[in-house]
Amino acid sequence: MSSVSKSVADLKADLATLRTYVKTIHGDSHGVHTCAKAQVQYVDGFRPASGHSWREYKDQVEVVAAWVEKYVDDSGWVDALERRSKKWRTAVGHASDATEYVESKKLPAVDSWKGPAGRAYREVVPKMQAGASTAQIGATLLKTASRSISDAGETFFSDVASAVSTLATSLTHYEQAGPLPDPDGPPRTGLPGAFSCGLTHETDDAGTHPWTAMTACETALTALEDDVERALQVPLPVGPEHGGESIPSYLTDSWPKAPGQA
Incomplete structure (x- = not known):
């Protein structure tokens, strides 16, 4: 089996972190926030690294989470294609045996049959050989394509999991600064919300930003689409360049055509 199940499990765990963060961060755009890791309070505004306010940051984390949710439960095709490739590999073996049989003149009737029947049979032999060869080629192409697409799927989920893990890890040291305000209660003063994602400490790294994570996810999807298209193409020499279909x-x-077929 492929490693996609581990990538998906990691994705779901990190997705929960992203969703928790989106749910708990709140307050005004310039509220006071506390970082549990640094044990300091600061007035939130625009972060020097990302150039975005915490609200924009939170919204982008939600964008990443929504994007991931579209794919996290749609990974069964990776293992299915891996199994399909193994079945096509078996078919290749059978087709290869048939090709070898008809192309090495192991057909006893070629020499033993006489008269009109023998001539008719020998006329069909090239078609039998072409058919067996085509079957072998087709099975080989489908075996390779299934394996290539399965591998591309593994890479896709692995790359997305890596990007989301980096983002989720950067959010784990932020905790809620105080109890969530009661929407029906009186206004309150003091800490107005959860910790912001300013990343003004040693985690202030572009690799931890949701915009970077989103770019990595979209890049992984583009690579997957390109790999699938390439896997389903048969390169053919066309003029001075090589095209494909x-x-x-x-x-x-x-x-x-089968013998007797018009």
């Missing part, structure tokens, strides 16, 4: 279109006209 999809596996289905490549095999469309490759199958010979």
Whole structure:
């Protein structure tokens, strides 16, 4: 089995961290916040590293979380394609045996059959050989494509998990500065909300920002799409350059007509 299950498990755990952060941070755009790690209070505003206020930061964390939720429960295809590749590998073996049989003239009727029947049979042999060869080529292409797409899926979920983990780790030392205000209660003074994500301490690193995480996730998706398209292409020499066509279109006209077929 692939490693995608671990990536998805890690993603779900980190997604919970992101969702908790989005849920608990609140207050005015310039409220007082406390960092549990540094044990200091500061007036939140625009952070020198990201150039964004805590509210913008929180909103972007929510964007990342929403994006991840679209994919975190849609990973079954990775292992399914890995299993499919193994089945196509078996098919390749059978097709290879058939190809070797018909192409090495192990067909006893080629020499033993005489008269019109023998001639008709020998005329069909090239078609049998072409059919067996096409079956082997097709099975090989589908085996390779299934494996390549499965591998691309593993890489996609691994890259997304890594990006989200970096972001989630940067949020874990922020805690709620005080009890959530009662929306129906009287106004209160003092600490107005949860810890902001200013990252003004040693974690003040661009790699921990939700904008960086979002870019990494989108880059991973683009790479996946490119890998899938490439896996389903059969490169063919066309003029001075090499073009390609999809596996289905490549095999469309490759199958010979069966004996007696118009």
